[in-house]
Amino acid sequence: MPIIDNPIVLSDASLVLIEQKKATANFSHANWGDEDLQPVRREIREHYRNVQRLVCVYCLGSVSAHSAAGAPVEHIVPKSQHLHFMFEPENLCVICPDCNEFKSNRESLVNPVLTANRVNYPRNSALYRIVHPHFDSYDNHIAKFNRLYVECSDKGGYTIYICNLNRFFRRFGRCDELVNDVALAEQAERFFEDGIAPEQP
Ligand SMILES: [Zn+2]
Structure with missing residues (x-):
């Protein structure tokens, strides 16, 4: 199941703004x-905080429950490159500040030029390079072992790359956590042998 199964239906007041x-x-x-546009942003942020239960759709870390800066509204297809999807409900979610900074305005469509003139938001998962939180099941693409993210598909690999999901290991260059955590090591072993992703917390 995708993390988001309930895109926002904007209020009349927001639609007017x-x-x-x-x-x-x-x-x-x-x-x-x-x-x-602050009321619009607030409405979007609150909706996705609730639907996502304060989980970042890319790293599965936390988004803040109160601070707006700690729960930035994400445009899955960047608004700087595809203006007409800026208020598209299925293009919106909330993410953590780190994923937001790393992903920035990186392209998420397979073929942005072909899609540039589309009026309707593409709903075919195959048109996206990233794991799309409205259309894709996270577990099919990324296996998360504590702070380590393993790609299970091209989409998973691209998402890990553009959001720098392995930033913990990029910074510290160590995997002691994996080595020293017996349950985690067993889980990882099972995954690498059988290709079975661990259960998400
Ligand atoms: Zn995140």
Whole structure:
């Protein structure tokens, strides 16, 4: 099951604010942070905090329950490159600040040029290079062993790469946790032998 099974249905008040914003001169992705869109961002953030139960869709770490900076709204397809998907419910979620900084505006579509003129948001999982939290099951693509992330598919590998999910090991260059944790080592062994991903916490 994808982590998100319930995309936001924006309130009428938010839809009005969005239409007003789109009608302004020089409307661009930079308008996302405008003061008058704060209620829209808050509504989106609160919805996905609840649906995701405060779990980051990329690293499965925590997003903050209260601080807006600790739960940035993520545009799965970057808003800087695909403006018309900026308020698309299935393009939105919340992630942790680290995943947000690492992923930044990296491309998530297989063929962004072909998709550039699409009016409707692509709903075919195969069109995405990343593990899409609305369409893909995380466990089919990434196996997580404590702080270690193992790719189970090309999508998993790309997501691990663009979000730098193995940042703990990139920083410390050690795997003592894996070696010293017997249960974890057994789990990892089973995975590498049988290809069975561990149960997510
Ligand atoms: Zn994260």
